[in-house]
Amino acid sequence: MRIGLLGTGPWARAAYAPALAGHPGLHFAGVWGRRPEAAGSLAEEYGVRAYEDVDALLADVDAVAVALPPAVQAQMAGRAARAGRHLLLDKPLALGVAEARGVAEAAERAGVASVVFFTTRFQKEPEAWIDEQAAVAGWFTARAQWLGAVFTADNPFAASPWRREKGALWDVGPHALSVLLPVLGDVRQVLAAAHGPADTVHLVLDHATGASSTLTLSLTAPPAAAGADLELRGDSGVALLPRSSEGAVPALARAADALLTAARTGRPHVCDAGFGLRVTEILAAAEDRLAGAPADQG
Structure with missing residues (x-):
């Protein structure tokens, strides 16, 4: 090709x-x-x-x-x-x-x-984990944190105009959703959305399986606090998204x-343009909820 x-x-x-x-x-x-x-x-x-x-x-x-x-x-x-x-x-x-x-x-x-x-959907260990958890019934809730420290002097994406304008919701939000949707099902509703420090946002989502998830997304986290974590809890216990061994x-x-x-x-x-559209629809719904939420005054 x-x-x-x-x-x-x-x-x-x-x-x-x-x-x-x-x-x-x-x-x-x-x-x-x-x-x-x-x-x-x-x-x-x-x-x-x-x-x-x-x-x-x-x-x-x-x-x-x-x-x-x-x-x-x-x-x-x-x-x-x-x-x-x-x-x-x-x-x-x-x-x-x-x-x-x-x-x-x-x-x-x-x-x-x-x-x-x-990215996460195509990394070896996370991809296998997602497939495994998608086959498990009875997930009750999930907690996802995607925290970046992008706007620093040594970060090649610090000057990105769209990231500065749209923030973490649109940059790292897709990563979190790409893991949650195949495991917990489609998002039926964005139940809540709130602003945190700087570009940080907090979301609560209702999924088609009946499970709920909470997301914390940021591009402005302290460098020492940056990282991505996702935890599932349900009938089978607790499952943590593994780190990838590759870039x-x-x-x-x-x-x-x-x-x-x-x-x-x-x-x-499964990650075709149709899936990309669905992720965009969820992000847009979250953005609408955030538009009605008071901005952080810090």
Whole structure:
């Protein structure tokens, strides 16, 4: 499968480019970016072509990997799907329900495969754990904490405009939901939403299985407190999400495996654009609840 990369930022450089270049089932064909000089630099590093025209790249590939801000991703993913290209996308799929639905519908109409890269879902130990817990009945409640310390001088994502504007709900919220939904079922209702310090938010969710979950999400946690944890409690006791022994690149390679399989078989992956749309709908509902909650005054 010939695949092109859309995007040249820190995530494209740290995860997408090395994962595409190192994957035996992919031919990394080229790079397009909104900054031609950055596209040229990244393309030169991997010995591929830098494209100034995104449509020229789309004409030369079978699939695209998108490492762009969510609002831009939604536009480009829809464009690529309409051109008949398979989609390896990042979370969140978009920053609004209409935009996310546009991507999912474009992929469905074009009959192209799509996979949204929710990192935890493609890491070896967490992926196996999620499958195991999804097969267990009787979960009563879950507690998830996704705490980042992003806006520090040495963090490559500190200057990200969309992260500064939308905060933890839209950046790490998708990660928490991607683990909770396959285990506890779809979210029937956002029961409560409250602001914490800085961009921190607290959510209470009601799930289709009858279980509830609480989420604490932040990009502004103290560095010493940063980390991700998820705990399930139910009839079978307590289960804790295991740490992953690997970073983003091997996980992204597994997401590429999933895209190749979906393209070959025609069977949608569980983390396709439709799942990305559902996560977006839940985040939008939470955002609406937060809009009516008093902001932190600290």
